Amino acid sequence: MPLVALAGYGAFLVLAIGLRAALHYRDTGTSGIVGVSGRTFSIEWWGGVLFVVAAVGVGLLAPLAQIAGWVRPWTSDAGPLGYAAGAACTALGIVGTLRAQLAMGRSWRVGVDPGERTDLVAHGPFRWVRNPIYTWMILASTGLVLLSPNWLAAAAFATLVVALEIQVRAVEEPYLLSTHGDAYRRYASTTGRFLPGIGRLAATAHSPSVSR
16 A cells, blocks of 8 residues: 555645645744754754654655565555554544644744744643654554555654654753743653653753653
8 A cells, every 4th residue: 555655645745744834834924844953963963864864764765665666565465454554543643743733833843943932832732742743743654654564664664763752852852941941841740752641851950851
């Protein structure tokens, strides 16, 4: 089902990037797309670069390579149940991503501009996890791997998880702590990073990066 994976990836780009950026531009006069943060080859830079490479790999390169016969699927036939699960995860992930993006309102960004100050969002899906957009993206990517079950898709998925961890821990959390201080620290001490209750930050100012 690599063709379905390509269709899902296209839908993600149209809705979660194109539509969301258009709505943000309508509301703010800017696209909200900041881009890669940090100096070239810094940990922040690597997080952004790996994210782009992984997203293109799992949604575009992996299914195209399978269609072209450059990589072989690890199963000859995942069966209707496997493909249905892949399609469902992709669809739910796309809808959830867009829903979480919309919940951010004018604070939504792709990337971080240290010179900007955005409002701290803690309502909607952000009541349960601090990064619901990434949680839903991971679910959508899981679906794309199920639809194009090959080593390239699996490698891109693993890279995406690493990139999101870097982006959150090295870029976004330091920015939010420096911008919102104790307000973010209190919020992060009760709310998980990607899943409810998992990856909460210590409530003290002395060790903001220690998870429990």
